[in-house]
Amino acid sequence: MVLEEISTSLIMWFSCALIPCLLIDAVAVLPAPQNLSVQSTNMKHVLTWSPVVVPEEIIHYSVEYQGEYESLYMSHIWIPSSWCSPTAGPECDITDDITATVPYNLRVRAVLGSQTSAWSTLKQPFNQNSTILTPPGMEVTQDGFHLVIKLEDLGPQFEYFVAYWRKESGAEEHVKMVMNGGVPVHLETMEPGSAYCVKAQTFVKAIGRHSAFSQAECVKVQDAQTWHFLTHHLVECGASPTCVTWGETLPLALALFAFVGFTLILVVVPLSVWKMGRLLRHACCPVVVLPDTLKITSSPQKLISCRREEVEVCAMAGLSSKELLGVFI
Template identity: 75%
Template sequence: MMIPEEILTSHMWVFYTLIPCLLIDGVARLPAPQNLSVQSTNMKHLLTWSPVTMAGEVIHYSVEYQGEYESLYVSHIWIPSSRCSPTEVPECDVTDDITATVPYNLRVRATLGSQTSAWSTLKPPFNRNSTILTPPGMEVTKDGFHLVIKLEDLGPQFEFLVTYWKREPGAKEHVKIMRSRGIPVHLETMEPGAVYCVKAQTLVNAIGRYSTFSPTECVKVQEETLPLALALFAFIGFMLILVVVPLSIWKMGRLLQYSCCPAVVLPDTLKITSSPQKLISCRREEVEACAMTVQSPEELFRTWI
């Protein structure tokens, strides 16, 4: 069946009228990214979108943002994202770009060589006060009689409200506001035999919001092995042992010394009262004179009568 020339001409006219819609400045239009959304948890903001697919081709994406200041006071300018201009993956971490608690406009477009798509804009604008805050991860331990907590480090904007108490009827809850650097922190000195419980929640002052509380964790302190009085007596006994035992050993050594090796005492007549040197230095003349003065028995008898 032959197509009338008039119909063929009209179809060609429609085709030519559509070409300007597909070409702008001689550049073919790519499909624009769709389904833009922001997933935000604990002040980490991730912009995602549906990827543009072209068989055998790698598509790049450009991301731009516009805060309240740019929108109202700087002629509606758009600023390229610091991390994602361009990027090959259909997502962009815009955490560093969102610096105030105001609505932010975000937009994305696809690029393939010299071809670009139209911009797709996030609807509605994103405000970081909508972020989801989760309870902090925590580890509760004991160091002797010290209650110790270690909290997850979520960043410099985060503080934590830590609530702890001794588990007993009518116990009072204690609250501490802490910043975490991922290091253990002492909470309280615990009583022997008591059970202490801890829970925590996240606080971000920049958006004025709290998370829910973490699950409660409890630790128990062991009873003292010795009563205080018994421990005192044990200490005194130990000190006595340190003093008495060396003294007893010394005394026993002295007794054994006198028993096995007694000291010999010389009679007074055998003791030398003069210096031995003086005895040796006695002159010969004196010895001879002493010998000459010796009298016979008869002379002694006459002298006595």
């Protein structure tokens, strides 16, 4: 009886001692990401999940995938995603990882320093043939009598079917395949005065699916009389030297303004430089005018020679006796 009580006490003591440790370990375990899903539109695939929140910490994530080949022939190995091992946000673009139209398993786990959570796996394998295909954007224009379309470029996997028809009852609908988007494509030569409508859809050969058609867009070409007037007017203007169209007037005006501006530059710039030079020369070396008394009106050499002749004449002239007597008196 005593031994039984002692054993019971020891069991209770060990239980009380271990339970807090287990609770602490449970709290320390990093939670796994939840709510995995794939959003796929026009062959762009993005895996998303609910973020793991740890106060004052930045959580990173690792993403791995497993295709049919890895599952059947490579012992179920998992391959890290090309762009998301690791990644900081709760999403991963897996478009480059999905290379075949087969089921893919996807999984993600949280990483915090040396801690990692358990893996969370997508509930249902993802297959790219489930992608949502949307109608392409398009721009319908006319170039003279030519019907032209430019389609949105959705990538190299996409081809386009373009349907066009004359807008009238009983008109036949024509379909043309366009291999690439982003470039103008000529559809048909239109008849004057008629309206034409166009719509388009995408087709992805890899999955054998196409999108719905886009909303039809219509354009109307000018009628024959208006077109004849315009072409006749242009021909006359081309033959007559006195006829100037609006398209010719603008270039002529621009050329005239450019010529006038260039001429002004050629005239104004040299004059400005010359005037500035004169101002600087006057400021640094001002002109000083001598008084009239200091001006030399004759040659200095001539003045010296004249003074010399006067001295010699005075030295050679003699005085008479009467002059000498007059001097003393």
